[in-house]
Amino acid sequence: xxxxxxxxxxxxxxxxxxxxxxxxxxxxxxxxxxxxxxxxxxxxxxxxxxxxxxxxxxxxxxxxxxxxxxxxxxxxxxxxxxxxxxxxxxxxxxxxxxxxxxxxxxxxxxxxxxxxxxxxxxxxxxxxxxxxxxxxxxxxxxxx
Amino acid sequence: xxxxxxxxxxxxxxxxxxxxxxxxxxxxxxxxxxxxxxxxxxxxxxxxxxxxxxxxxxxxxxxxxxxxxxxxxxxxxxxxxxxxxxxxxxxxxxxxxxxxxxxxxxxxxxxxxxxxxxxxxxxxxxxxxxxxxxxxxxxxxxxxxxxxxxxxxxxxxxxxxxxxxxxxxxxxxxxxxxxxxxxxxxxxxxxxxxxxxxxxxxxxxxxxxxxxxxxxxxxxxxxxxxxxxxxxxxxxxxxxxxxxxxxxxxxxxxxxxxxxxxxxxxxxxxxxxxxxxxxxxxxxxxxxxxxxxxxxxxxxxxxxxxxxxxxxxxxxxxxxxxxxxxxxxxxxxxxxxxxxxxxxxxxxxxxxxxxxxxxxxxxxxxxxxxxxxxxxxxxxxxxxxxxxxxxxxxxxxxxxxxxxxxxx
Numbered sequence: 001x002x003x004x005x006x007x008x009x010x011x012x013x014x015x016x017x018x019x020x021x022x023x024x025x026x027x028x029x030x031x032x033x034x035x036x037x038x039x040x041x042x043x044x045x046x047x048x049x050x051x052x053x054x055x056x057x058x059x060x061x062x063x064x065x066x067x068x069x070x071x072x073x074x075x076x077x078x079x080x081x082x083x084x085x086x087x088x089x090x091x092x093x094x095x096x097x098x099x100x101x102x103x104x105x106x107x108x109x110x111x112x113x114x115x116x117x118x119x120x121x122x123x124x125x126x127x128x129x130x131x132x133x134x135x136x137x138x139x140x141x142x143x144x
Numbered sequence: 145x146x147x148x149x150x151x152x153x154x155x156x157x158x159x160x161x162x163x164x165x166x167x168x169x170x171x172x173x174x175x176x177x178x179x180x181x182x183x184x185x186x187x188x189x190x191x192x193x194x195x196x197x198x199x200x201x202x203x204x205x206x207x208x209x210x211x212x213x214x215x216x217x218x219x220x221x222x223x224x225x226x227x228x229x230x231x232x233x234x235x236x237x238x239x240x241x242x243x244x245x246x247x248x249x250x251x252x253x254x255x256x257x258x259x260x261x262x263x264x265x266x267x268x269x270x271x272x273x274x275x276x277x278x279x280x281x282x283x284x285x286x287x288x289x290x291x292x293x294x295x296x297x298x299x300x301x302x303x304x305x306x307x308x309x310x311x312x313x314x315x316x317x318x319x320x321x322x323x324x325x326x327x328x329x330x331x332x333x334x335x336x337x338x339x340x341x342x343x344x345x346x347x348x349x350x351x352x353x354x355x356x357x358x359x360x361x362x363x364x365x366x367x368x369x370x371x372x373x374x375x376x377x378x379x380x381x382x383x384x385x386x387x388x389x390x391x392x393x394x395x396x397x398x399x400x401x402x403x404x405x406x407x408x409x410x411x412x413x414x415x416x417x418x419x420x421x422x423x424x425x426x427x428x429x430x431x432x433x434x435x436x437x438x439x440x441x442x443x444x445x446x447x448x449x450x451x452x453x454x455x456x457x458x459x460x461x462x463x464x465x466x467x468x469x470x471x472x473x474x475x476x477x478x479x480x481x482x483x484x485x486x487x488x489x490x491x492x493x494x495x496x497x498x499x500x501x502x503x504x505x506x507x508x509x510x511x512x513x514x515x516x517x518x519x520x521x522x523x524x525x526x527x528x529x530x531x532x533x534x535x536x537x538x539x540x541x542x543x544x545x546x547x548x549x550x551x552x
Contacts, residue, residue: 019499020166020499021496021499021500021546024495025550028550028551052506054521073521074489074491075489075492076491076492076495077491
């Protein structure tokens with residue numbers, strides 16, 4: 001499935017949830033089932049700044065694809081991370097850099113979790129893009 | 145349950161409380177962060193701009209005289225409200241944080257020296273911690289901290305053992321902005337004064353909830369913010385005993401606070417103007433006076449009694465939920481409480497309550513040392529005002545039960 005196909009599927013799933021409490025219930029369930037990261041990976045280096053809750057993101061390249069590991073102390077954010085992983089995990093760096101994560105807007109998450117200095121979702125997306133860019137540059141440097 | 149105030153009638157004075165959020169009536173319970181404003185305050189500010197706006201204490205024409213009169217009348221209203229001896233002891237500032245910084249930076253110039261000691265408590269808001277910490281770093285003084293116990297109560301038995309001949313000031317919050325615990329400030333002041341140690345009280349969380357009389361308290365400084373007592377943001381007051389203010393150096397310089405200026409030297413104005421550099425927030429000061437008039441019409445004792453009942457009702461109802469931990473449960477509190485749902489992020493709780501149109505604050509509440517002591521990342525804080533109702537507490541409790549179902 002492409003990134004956009006995955007996003008459209010998520011939008012369809014959310015469209016069946018007709019109020020915010022149901023959406024949060026869904027996200028909480030996703031969050032409970034989400035495989036987070038080990039305690040030793042919850043370092044300052046992997047932590048995102050500017051979030052009201054704690055968020056950690058790390059990544060590695062495996063066979064040309066970026067494998068993300070993400071976690072949060074907030075169940076709702078873990079649910080959002082689970083959705084993002086569905087969209088971005090094991091994608092190429094260029095797919096990640098070029099992706100438009102429109103599903104967040106379509107399911108209402110970019111407004112509900114922003115704006116403020118604690119704009120966790122925007123910070124998470126920015127970090128994902130930065131990691132994608134980092135690996136894209138590594139690939140480009142390796143070719144040179 | 146009936147409370148001393150007809151809160152439903154009072155709510156009609158607050159236009160914003162008619163707001164619907166996600167098609168539900170707004171339940172605003174974040175008053176420790178900022179309070180909503182009654183029509184009487186809003187109208188007084190609008191009236192000022194429609195009829196009286198001019199710079200105060202500058203020109204001599206009709207509008208300027210009127211503006212000056214309103215500004216000074218506001219100062220006098222504040223003086224009476226907090227029981228200060230004279231209006232020269234009332235300085236208008238931009239808020240509690242600015243007031244504390246003013247005192248800290250001014251005393252730093254002549255009063256604090258190397259190896260001096262400043263005492264604060266473990267439960268201070270960052271605004272009554274960082275200014276003193278920075279002064280200590282600047283002059284080579286040290287910061288001592290009065291701890292609180294597991295019930296959120298200050299361990300003041302240890303207070304006098306902390307005093308040395310180097311202790312120069314104690315800065316303490318009147319009411320904790322995290323737990324709502326009321327500190328025994330009168331006792332602290334009596335003990336401190338026995339050793340000639342001045343005391344600054346942070347009244348941000350007490351000014352609109354408890355009757356304040358600075359002469360009875362005998363505090364050396366008392367600070368508060370207008371926006372936490374139904375007035376505008378960007379407003380506040382520093383009360384200082386005249387004997388202190390007279391010795392203190394200004395920390396902001398410019399127009400309005402000088403007597404004479406030439407390139408070699410400047411002399412400063414008398415109190416209170418010495419500490420009010422530049423054009424002040426005149427409308428803001430007027431809003432404080434209007435808010436005080438509003439509270440006086442209702443009665444601060446009635447307000448206190450109403451909020452006390454709401455707080456107890458909320459604490460009892462939340463305490464009945466097994467999965468909820470209340471903080472400082474048995475301590476005497478004012479205006480607010482903090483809780484958590486066990487093993488659940490307070491951020492999640494506040495997000496879910498938000499979707500039920502319930503506005504509460506989650507996080508560290510600008511009091512990270514408190515969280516460190518409690519061993520947690522943050523709390524959900526519920527904070528009341530004179531317009532909150534029993535019915536709103538019922539909505540909150542129902543919301544918390546729903547949040548437990550969703551998140552656990």
